[in-house]
Amino acid sequence: MTSIFCLRVTINFxxxxxxxxxxxxxxxETLLDVAKDYDISLEGACEGTLACSTCHLIxxxxxxxxLPEPTDEELDMLDLAFGLSDTSRLGCQxxxxxxxxxxxxxxxxxxxxxxx
Amino acid sequence: xxxxxxxxxxxxxxxxxxxSRTYKICVxxxxxxxxxxxQELLKRSGAEIDIFERLxxxxxxxxxxxxxxxxxxxxxxxxxxxxxxxxxxxxxxNVNVGKDISVEQLRSAYNGVVLAYGAENNRKLGIPGExxxxxxxxxxxxxxxxxxxxxxGLKPDLSCENVVIFGHGNVALDVARMLLSxxxxxxxxxxxxxxxxxxxxxxxxxxxxxxxxxxxxxxFTIKEFRELTKLPNCHxxxxxxxxxxxxSIIPDLARPxxxxxxxMMKTALSEKTAELCQQTGSQHWHxxxxxxxxxxxxxxxxxxxxxxxxxxxxxxxxxxxVRAVGSGKFEDLACGLVISSIxxxxxxxxxxxxxxxxxxxxxxxxxxxxxxxxxxSGWVKRGPIGVIASTMKDAFETAEMISEDMKQDNLxxxxxxxxxxxxxxxxxxxxxxxTFEDWNKIDAHxxxxxxxxxxxxxxxxxxVEMLNVIDTP
Numbered sequence: 001m002t003s004i005f006c007l008r009v010t011i012n013f014x015x016x017x018x019x020x021x022x023x024x025x026x027x028x029e030t031l032l033d034v035a036k037d038y039d040i041s042l043e044g045a046c047e048g049t050l051a052c053s054t055c056h057l058i059x060x061x062x063x064x065x066x067l068p069e070p071t072d073e074e075l076d077m078l079d080l081a082f083g084l085s086d087t088s089r090l091g092c093q094x095x096x097x098x099x100x101x102x103x104x105x106x107x108x109x110x111x112x113x114x115x116x
Numbered sequence: 117x118x119x120x121x122x123x124x125x126x127x128x129x130x131x132x133x134x135x136s137r138t139y140k141i142c143v144x145x146x147x148x149x150x151x152x153x154x155q156e157l158l159k160r161s162g163a164e165i166d167i168f169e170r171l172x173x174x175x176x177x178x179x180x181x182x183x184x185x186x187x188x189x190x191x192x193x194x195x196x197x198x199x200x201x202x203x204x205x206x207x208x209x210n211v212n213v214g215k216d217i218s219v220e221q222l223r224s225a226y227n228g229v230v231l232a233y234g235a236e237n238n239r240k241l242g243i244p245g246e247x248x249x250x251x252x253x254x255x256x257x258x259x260x261x262x263x264x265x266x267x268x269g270l271k272p273d274l275s276c277e278n279v280v281i282f283g284h285g286n287v288a289l290d291v292a293r294m295l296l297s298x299x300x301x302x303x304x305x306x307x308x309x310x311x312x313x314x315x316x317x318x319x320x321x322x323x324x325x326x327x328x329x330x331x332x333x334x335x336f337t338i339k340e341f342r343e344l345t346k347l348p349n350c351h352x353x354x355x356x357x358x359x360x361x362x363x364s365i366i367p368d369l370a371r372p373x374x375x376x377x378x379x380m381m382k383t384a385l386s387e388k389t390a391e392l393c394q395q396t397g398s399q400h401w402h403x404x405x406x407x408x409x410x411x412x413x414x415x416x417x418x419x420x421x422x423x424x425x426x427x428x429x430x431x432x433x434x435x436x437x438v439r440a441v442g443s444g445k446f447e448d449l450a451c452g453l454v455i456s457s458i459x460x461x462x463x464x465x466x467x468x469x470x471x472x473x474x475x476x477x478x479x480x481x482x483x484x485x486x487x488x489x490x491x492x493s494g495w496v497k498r499g500p501i502g503v504i505a506s507t508m509k510d511a512f513e514t515a516e517m518i519s520e521d522m523k524q525d526n527l528x529x530x531x532x533x534x535x536x537x538x539x540x541x542x543x544x545x546x547x548x549x550x551t552f553e554d555w556n557k558i559d560a561h562x563x564x565x566x567x568x569x570x571x572x573x574x575x576x577x578x579x580v581e582m583l584n585v586i587d588t589p
Contacts, residue, residue, distance in 0.1 A: 043195075043505075043508060045191065045192040045195065045504055045505065045508065046188045046189060046191045046192065047188075047191040047194065049188035049191060050188070051186065051188035051189045051191070052189065052192075052503070052504060052505050053503075053505050054504075054505050054508060072342070073339070073342075075375065076337070076338045076339040076342060076375075077339065079337070079338055079371060079372035079375060079376070080337055080339075080372070080503055080505060081505070082505070082509060084371065084372070
């Protein structure tokens with residue numbers, strides 16, 4: 001039997017410049033953890049403590065639908081994110097599961113400030 | 117702890133050819149605008165970067181602006197610290213650019229100069245009585261509770277029951293929250309010891325947060341507003357009438373504004389029983405809209421703030437904005453403390469650097485200042501708005517411009533001596549500069565002082581003290 005902690009799934013990150021980077025991620029890690037390990041251009045300034053929006057990622061609708069609803073606190077931070085979309089999430093709040101194998105997530109390119 | 121979130125500059129994205137290996141760049145200032153520019157430039161090029169800071173301690177408004185009860189926001193310091201572990205980035209503190217050393221001298225010593233010194237001044241209300249004792253700029257108040265040396269002697273008198281804060285931005289809400297938070301929360305933060313002592317003895321019961329315009333024009337963000345609604349033993353009050361017309365508009369607002377307005381409306385409409393509001397020891401915040409201060413009132417004999425006079429505004433919609441227009445009706449509110457939180461402002465630090473006094477920024481195109489080899493980043497580039505994420509994005513843009521100029525050969529690669537040259541000037545002037553290792557000593561000492569009091573750190577609040585700690589073997 002393989003321990004659950006050894007299981008890995010493939011995550012495809014679409015970088016800002018459009019490059020697709022496919023990486024192997026451990027179950028139970030967050031998308032921000034994975035992005036950091038593979039040096040995807042995701043900042044994570046507050047280190048996953050729901051105090052910034054710099055690990056903002058855009059998910060495919062079919063994956064977004066399957067996830068538990070984001071908390072008010074996550075939505076509050078997403079409201080400050082650049083390029084906010086209907087399927088935006090914070091990478092630090094998404095835990096990798098088996099169902100996510102081969103999913104594609106996008107590092108947002110759009111740049112506008114919601115306060116302007 | 118430094119962990120997986122640190123910056124590894126040797127991984128996948130950081131391939132760069134020899135083109136940029138000989139560049140020496142300096143950054144003036146060491147807040148998020150400065151560090152994020154340095155971080156991105158280190159990733160994009162092989163340049164060596166020196167960071168100059170006026171104080172002996174780094175991190176600017178992350179250390180002195182972010183509220184003490186928001187320690188998570190300060191986690192970006194770990195990333196900045198990891199940058200200093202690369203040999204290509206150095207910190208020189210206690211160097212006042214514009215006084216100890218000129219921008220021209222930096223330009224001769226470095227291939228490129230990035231100005232990221234932020235916004236150290238504030239906009240003024242411009243009304244009679246603003247200079248009366250008991251009337252402060254939020255910038256001063258924030259600096260005081262965060263232990264910035266220049267504000268250590270502020271000693272605000274919190275023996276009054278009512279406080280008025282002007283401004284509807286996050287700084288205004290930070291100040292309100294600090295005045296209304298239980299001591300049990302504050303004492304576990306890195307708030308300055310003197311400020312904690314003053315807040316423990318505070319008699320404040322009512323904090324009025326007043327803005328010129330309406331709920332749709334507020335500049336604060338929802339996280340900060342939500343925190344206000346959750347303060348223990350504290351009740352929020354908003355004028356229900358202001359929200360009555362908004363119901364039909366809300367669904368069409370962009371999501372951030374919609375969620376914020378919904379939360380404000382929900383708070384406004386939630387019934388507070390009279391007995392709840394009268395509870396002994398309970399505190400209150402009152403958010404008021406459509407009011408401009410016209411005069412700070414004072415008691416005739418003791419020259420202290422006794423209240424504020426406001427004109428009630430009507431909102432007028434023009435094609436570009438919603439403007440507040442005075443109605444000719446006035447209202448007085450009794451208070452013992454007035455804090456104006458209507459915006460920070462940058463200043464010019466060197467007459468040879470272009471500066472737009474009206475907008476309060478260095479004129480620039482994506483971070484490039486007119487003359488080549490001069491750049492800007494952070495609040496002095498964009499104006500004093502936005503959270504750290506906005507400053508980060510903006511700093512990345514400046515770094516991109518610099519690396520672009522390197523690639524296009526717009527930055528001369530003539531051999532610059534960098535800090536070697538600057539050190540000569542500083543030595544001549546007798547300026548005692550400090551390094552990141554020196555800061556590490558201060559950092560360790562502050563954390564040690566904090567442990568004695570069960571708080572994350574006790575900041576040193578004088579430059580002399582800081583230098584003494586460095587000199588202690």
